Amino acid sequence: MTDTSKNENGCPVHDWATDYDVMDEGYTRNPAPIWAELRQKCPVAHTTRWGGSWMPTRYADIQEMANMVPTLSSRAISVIPPDPVLREELIAELKAYGTESPPITSDPPEHSPYKRLILPFFSPRAVAGYAAMTEEICRGLLDELKDRDTADAAVEYAQQIPPRVIAYILGIDMGRAAEFTQWTQELLELGQTDPELRRAARTKIRTFFFDQIEHRKQNPGHDVISLLLDAEVEGRRLSDHTVAGICNLLLVAGIDTTWSSIGSALYHFATHPEDRKRLVAEPDLLPVAVEEVLRYYSPVTMARKVTAEVCMHGAEMKPGDKLLMTFPAANRDPEVFERPDEFVIDRQQNRHIAFGTGIHRCAGSNLARMELLVGLRLWFERFPDFSLAGEEGVTWAGGQVRGPRNVPVRLSA
Amino acid sequence: MRIRVNPNLCQGHNRCFSLAPELFEVDEFGLATALNDGRVPAGMEEKAQLCIDNCPEFAISEIED
Ligand code: HEM
Ligand code: SF4
Numbered sequence: 001m002t003d004t005s006k007n008e009n010g011c012p013v014h015d016w017a018t019d020y021d022v023m024d025e026g027y028t029r030n031p032a033p034i035w036a037e038l039r040q041k042c043p044v045a046h047t048t049r050w051g052g053s054w055m056p057t058r059y060a061d062i063q064e065m066a067n068m069v070p071t072l073s074s075r076a077i078s079v080i081p082p083d084p085v086l087r088e089e090l091i092a093e094l095k096a097y098g099t100e101s102p103p104i105t106s107d108p109p110e111h112s113p114y115k116r117l118i119l120p121f122f123s124p125r126a127v128a129g130y131a132a133m134t135e136e137i138c139r140g141l142l143d144e145l146k147d148r149d150t151a152d153a154a155v156e157y158a159q160q161i162p163p164r165v166i167a168y169i170l171g172i173d174m175g176r177a178a179e180f181t182q183w184t185q186e187l188l189e190l191g192q193t194d195p196e197l198r199r200a201a202r203t204k205i206r207t208f209f210f211d212q213i214e215h216r217k218q219n220p221g222h223d224v225i226s227l228l229l230d231a232e233v234e235g236r237r238l239s240d241h242t243v244a245g246i247c248n249l250l251l252v253a254g255i256d257t258t259w260s261s262i263g264s265a266l267y268h269f270a271t272h273p274e275d276r277k278r279l280v281a282e283p284d285l286l287p288v289a290v291e292e293v294l295r296y297y298s299p300v301t302m303a304r305k306v307t308a309e310v311c312m313h314g315a316e317m318k319p320g321d322k323l324l325m326t327f328p329a330a331n332r333d334p335e336v337f338e339r340p341d342e343f344v345i346d347r348q349q350n351r352h353i354a355f356g357t358g359i360h361r362c363a364g365s366n367l368a369r370m371e372l373l374v375g376l377r378l379w380f381e382r383f384p385d386f387s388l389a390g391e392e393g394v395t396w397a398g399g400q401v402r403g404p405r406n407v408p409v410r411l412s413a
Numbered sequence: 414m415r416i417r418v419n420p421n422l423c424q425g426h427n428r429c430f431s432l433a434p435e436l437f438e439v440d441e442f443g444l445a446t447a448l449n450d451g452r453v454p455a456g457m458e459e460k461a462q463l464c465i466d467n468c469p470e471f472a473i474s475e476i477e478d
Contacts, residue, residue, distance in 0.1 A: 120441040124427055287431065291467075349466040357469050361424040366443070369431070 017042035028398030044315035070107035083195030158262035171223025260403020264297035295352035298328035422472035
């Protein structure tokens with residue numbers, strides 16, 4: 001057996017306050033006890049692992065930090081920093097084009113015009129228009145499981161929904177959903193610890209979108225890519241590089257994240273029959289339950305780059321340091337949530353920040369909520385009695401996006 | 414009861430709108446405003462309070478009528 005408490009150099013974690021490891025297997029599986037200890041003992045922890053970073057665990061601190069822009073800059077948002085080769089590439093691109101993947105990689109004043117460019121595609125009204133298409137996708141996936149006794153709810157259902165939905169919105173080939181998922185996973189998940197893979201994935205995505213852009217220039221349509229090619233920021237058209245960067249962001253931002261949330265929900269209800277039965281009996285509770293899924297199983301941790309000295313709870317952060325925006329830890333803070341480490345299916349007061357807070361609030365939050373609501377409602381209608389087919393088959397991914405990657409279930413009682 | 418959305422704090426999470434579309438309007442960027450000048454119809458007070466308690470930006474507050 002491998003010792004999961006060891007770091008990438010094989011050293012075990014003795015003290016989470018000064019030496020935490022975001023890729024530790026035990027932490028990925030169950031980070032809450034570690035956050036609880038840190039919140040008490042060392043609210044802004046530090047590590048030298050994975051390029052070094054600071055990690056806050058209190059809700060109020062994370063709220064405050066998210067609003068310290070641009071002192072805490074979004075120019076570096078990866079939990080694990082790019083390797084030296086990719087770093088050079090990114091710096092060269094930044095010099096040449098001024099932006100990478102706005103709005104997520106930008107600070108004010110650049111941030112707002114780019115964000116306003118994409119928000120209308122994800123407003124409550126726009127998203128309502130994608131619901132019927134999402135239902136069709138989910139029904140198709142459920143039909144495939146019709147005559148089966150068991151399935152992998154993460155791989156065969158949760159993972160399949162978001163790439164198809166975003167492909168539809170971007171006007172790209174839904175039939176290539178498996179590839180889009182693979183690229184995203186290579187970029188955000190597997191590539192975090194494998195620089196070659198991360199760079200290759202980035203190139204694949206960019207090349208794909210440059211091709212799409214060329215095609216749209218010849219045959220303009222009403223899809224998001226065509227509209228971006230036509231759009232202006234401060235009186236100027238966007239460069240192809242920027243359009244590809246925004247498309248890259250829109251493709252990957254909604255895949256791993258939403259898949260993780262749908263998967264976490266299915267994992268939860270497969271392992272908590274009392275919650276599952278309650279939802280079957282009271283389907284109107286679903287929107288409230290979905291917010292609790294987002295709080296309890298928050299998937300996304302982002303990073304910031306410190307650009308001026310900041311001191312908080314004795315942590316002296318220096319320019320160049322990296323800071324984790326541990327939204328998932330904020331969502332377990334007992335100062336804000338009663339019984340924070342309990343999943344309360346009908347929790348009414350739930351000011352969670354799974355979608356971030358401040359100016360970088362998730363642009364796709366309405367879309368993600370809709371996918372969760374539709375995906376879960378249809379799953380429950382089809383398989384109200386499903387249950388886990390064995391905890392040993394469940395695997396979790398962590399780092400930037402946490403969620404179950406395999407959830408083997410029995411489809412009926 | 415009367416409520417107000419602080420436009421400087423609202424980031425468009427739309428928790429308010431999804432909880433109580435009767436009380437809020439949102440624009441295409443997601444930014445919310447309280448309907449009816451913030452006056453909460455009788456019987457909706459509890460829902461309004463829920464919106465206040467769920468806004469991740471602490472942008473909704475009760476104001477003097
Ligand atoms: C459950 C699913 C999702 C979760 C938990 C989630 C979470 C987040 C978080 C925490 C941020 C803040 C980043 C920061 O502070 O640096 C963010 C930003 C963003 N998300 Fe999501 N997201 C989800 C789904 C989606 C979807 C479906 C899309 C649609 C394409 C999307 C698009 C974006 C974009 C464009 C940003 C950048 C916004 C900005 O920088 O202003 N996300 N997301
Ligand atoms: S919940 Fe708060 S931040 Fe979100 S739209 Fe409503 S007022 Fe704005």
